Amino acid sequence: MKSLILGRYFPNDSIIHRLDARAKLVAALYFIGLLFFIDHGLGYLFVGLFTLGVMYLTKIRLSVFIKGVRPLIFLILFAAMMRVLFTGGGEVFVSWGPFTISSQGLWVGLFTFMRFILIIFISTVLTLSTKPVDLTDAINALLKPLRKLGVPVDDFALMLSISLRFIPNLLDETQRVMDAQRARGVIFGEGTIVEQMKKLVPIVLPLFASSLNRAEEMADVMDVKNYQSGEKRTHFRQLTWHTSDSIALLMMVGLTAVVIVVNYTMV
């Protein structure tokens, strides 16, 4: 439970931490989009190095990022395998029914793998270096134009921030319930599947009850503190745009240029 990194904030003082949340969010989304246009190994090498550079700049140890990938690694490998097996072309090494392992397939598999890893790395950079509140504010700010169309942007942002509030809460609560169970002799992660499932019941029940209770009480607090959906409210968090933020976005343009050049010259 404690090893879940994606979505956690890691307080630190670095260039990346100091960037404006809007700049980071836009850059990260753009970067992820860009990944889908790369179709050459060299392009992946470039964006890979870029990602490593950004990770280095956060002053957070590499092991933290690696741990963030670990829970998802099987999923990624599975996706990459599928791509390998279902893609033909180039030199064919093995062929079995609808499945083939070909040189083309291996490349595509590798690209898929890289793409997933880089997506996770860059989103981890985003969440580790940006306070959840800043992130929701950034989303709020970026969606602002939609408000003219009658989209409840503020509600959406608050909903998001509450979910961000709720997830660590839920994890902490789980921890607390599990601690109480451990103190009463439950050993987690041991025994047969059935036994392990049985151990979940005394966790899930209090967790369910307390989550319901929590949701209800939080709603009460919001109510009493006069939160009204759709109504104008001021913002305590102020986002400020610096030159470094513009530079970050310019780097995205630069990266795009590199990707385009690689794609068209190396075919």
Added chain:
Amino acid sequence: MTDQPLLSVCDISFRYDITQDVYALSAISFDLNRGESLAVIGDNGSGKSTLARLLTGLLSPEKGAIYLDGVELNEGSKKMLRRQMGIVFQNPDNQFIATSVEDDVAFGLENLNIPYEQMRSRVDEALELVDMYEYRTKDPSQLSGGQKQRVALAGVLALKPELMIFDEAFVMLDPMSRRSILETLRRIQSELNVSIISITHDRDEIEFFDSLLVLNQGERVMRGKPAEVFKQMSSLKPPFAEQLRRDLVDAGMDLPDYYMSESELVDTLCK
């Protein structure tokens, strides 16, 4: 200002399950003046938290009515009336909306459309008052129990409401901090003329309040100055000083036989 009470509770009754004849509160009435503070005491399950929820319009009374500033609290008026009140609920774990201490304190102010500069100073001031300023960027879920209660309190102080309601909001504080926070509240009460309702089990907190409301199984047993309440209700556990005075009288010491606050007892003993 007129001399009508700030809060007027008229004969309210409430039950959680309307199919059953069990009332969490029945026929409760009391008034609270501007600048007056009231401690609510009563055993577990006597309806104290239910009362707090009714006062803030989270529940509606089945019978009777609540008036704040002469306006009846109902669906239509509750949004407006809530601007004048702040509450800290019993469970400190479930009261945080935002992901950092200062954002949480600011949450209520944001909803009231307070401009940024003013918000900043009110938040800082409130956090200083409860001695949590250095924790302002922390995640509230990672605070100890007492720290959480302080932050929740700051959230109400920043609002500067006319009526503050605290539901066992100080239980997780150590005695020194509790006394100092109660003293701070009393200062705010007289400086800003706010009214305070505090639900508590701690009899030694009572000396900080002007009067006392005693509930028992959903019924109002008594409302009055501590002296009156403890004189009439000998079965109710009194604050320590009064307990001692009774003991001394029983042992034959020559003391007047009426309720005494701590300072009165000390004065009398030292005469």
Added chain:
Amino acid sequence: MQINFNRVYADYQLGPIRSKNVVDGISLELAKNTFTAVVGHTGAGKSSLLKLLNGLLLPTDGEVSVGDLTIDKNGKKKTLNKVRKRVGMVFQFPERQLFAETVEQDIAFGPKNFGFSKEEITQLVDQSLKQVGLTPDILPKSPFSLSGGQKRRVAIAGIIATKPDVLVLDEPGAGLDPEGKQEILAMLRTLHDTHDSTTILVTHDMNDVVTYCDNVLVMEKGQVTTHQTVRGLFSNQNEIDRLGIGLPEPLRLQRLIEEHTGRVFPHVCLTQQELKDQLLEGAHL
């Protein structure tokens, strides 16, 4: 059972994200059969200290030993489970952890996990129910249908049913009305005396400290600032001022009177009885 902390450090690590030490180099020794209060300001690390005692929080450095079992940063599951059998832990608001359909099942949950036999369990359930002052007619009821005080008792019964040698409680009286609180604490003291267990109680209430505890341990910013007998601590006003802890009500009143008259009482009064006796003897005159 003897408990030792040997230069213990601990923090709340979130994956690889470290926080500052919440337990900061604590060494201490709790002798067998003692009843110790742990007091200190909010955030001092009291709850964290308790968690270290049964391996719910592992030291980042140093060792905690309970009898002949030792917990260090590697905390083996086997050892931890043995420690947890020895150390019964009652969390803050333990009633929030109740989950079983009936009171009986809830109390039996711990003993079952620790491998007691069916007959033993039935007997343990009955016995612990009696110890917390409840009657058997409550056994088939749902724990959720009980009053606050009853729930608290059931939760405590569920812990003492595992027959721990060490009982650790985090503010067991919080949120209870004065009668309920007094009953529970008195019950804990009786339990301690009749079972020769070692008891550790976190509390904010100095009256509880002087009424029920033998020793007191004061914490501040992750460190133990003093560990001595209750009377020893409260007899030393300089020490109390230095530590910044509150006084039990009788002593606070005594100090007020002394301030008023300028005359110091011959004895330090920790209980109402003591203060009454001193006043009857005219200590304030």
